[in-house]
Amino acid sequence: MVVLSATVLPAWAQEPEVPACLRVDYPQPTVPEFGHTEALSYSTQETQCWVDVVEARRAGGMALDVREAAVAPLPGAVALPLPSVADRRYLRDQPLTLVGTGVDLRALTTACLTLRKQGFSKVQVLLGGARSWARIQSVDMVTPQEAWLGALDGQWRLIGIGLRPEQVQSLVGKPEVNLPSSVDDAALVQALNDAELARPLGSHQQWLLITQNQASGQSLLARLQQAPYKPGARALAWLSGGWDSYNAYLQQQQQSAAHAGRPLPRSCGS
Known part of the structure; x- marks a missing residue:
């Protein structure tokens, strides 16, 4: 899936007095109805917040793991809840890289602009x-x-393998290519290359390949590892468990949607 000659006061001297607590609870994007949805677009100002892993590691600075439910801290990153970043005024002049889940681009981009x-x-x-x-x-x-x-944030470009029309309709995004399950390696790679040539990947996008189920995905992956598709520096993403796994998740979400509530806002001391 990609920097006058005048006396200028420093930024901190030009800013109005700020409150003691700077924590912000960044709103999550509104979740649409299940099924197809239009991919979000991003402004130039928003895309200027983005950096790929190669550029981030080259630039150095501090990586902040801002995931709310991190299973384990990322190596080389500092765990810090996103709403608490603004409180750390001593970090203002340091290069900071916000590391989220990978599918929270809209929320982190909003946070970046606010910060x-x-x-x-x-x-x-x-x-x-x-x-x-x-x-x-x-x-x-x-x-x-x-x-x-990730589909809600426009991060995926979908490739279906052997999906039936009703399965395609259940996906949040519409696959640009839906190939038969019997597709050979050469045809798959050619289809991916043709699709990317027709509409290049955005800097925040990645191809997501969706097979019927776990078994068909493993079989295809084993074949492709002999002649892997390499879209630049970005790996081809695979939906774990295929459509079967996605459908089970979708049904679970639909059942709980009617009972969903809004979380209470967090106070600055929490």
């Missing part, structure tokens, strides 16, 4: 999030939840 207005001029958002930061292999496996959330 920049507060004086954190060197803050950026890592494209691909924790998966990109910690990836040690070319196969990028994506959970059904990551597939769904």
Whole structure:
């Protein structure tokens, strides 16, 4: 899935007095109805917040793991809840890279712009999030939840393998290519190349390949590893468990949607 000659006061001297607590609970994007949805577009100002893992590691600075439910801290990153970043005024002049889940691009981009207005001029958002930061292999496996959330932020371009029309309709995004399950390696690679030639990937986008189920996905992956598709520096992402896994997640979400509530806002001392 990609920097006058005058006396100028420093940024901190020009800013109005700020409140003691700077924590912000960044709103999550509104979740649409299940099924197809239009991919979000981003302004030039928003895309200027983004950095890929190669650029982030080259630039150095501090990586902040801002995931709310991090299973384990990322190597080389500092765990810090996103709403608490603004409180750390001593970080204002440091290069900061916000590392999220990889499918929270809209929320982190909003946070980046807000932090920049507060004086954190060197803050950026890592494209691909924790998966990109910690990836040690070319196969990028994506959970059904990551597939769904990432689609809402316009991060995936979908490739279906052997999906039936009704299965395609259940996906948040519409596959640009839907090939038969019997497709050979050469035809798949050619289809991916043709699709990317017709409409190049955005800097925040990645191809997400969706098979029927876990078995068909493993079979195809084994064949492709002999002649892997390499879209630049970005690995081809695979939906773990295929459509079967995604459909189970979708049904679970539909059942709980009617009972969903809004979380209470967090106070600055929490």
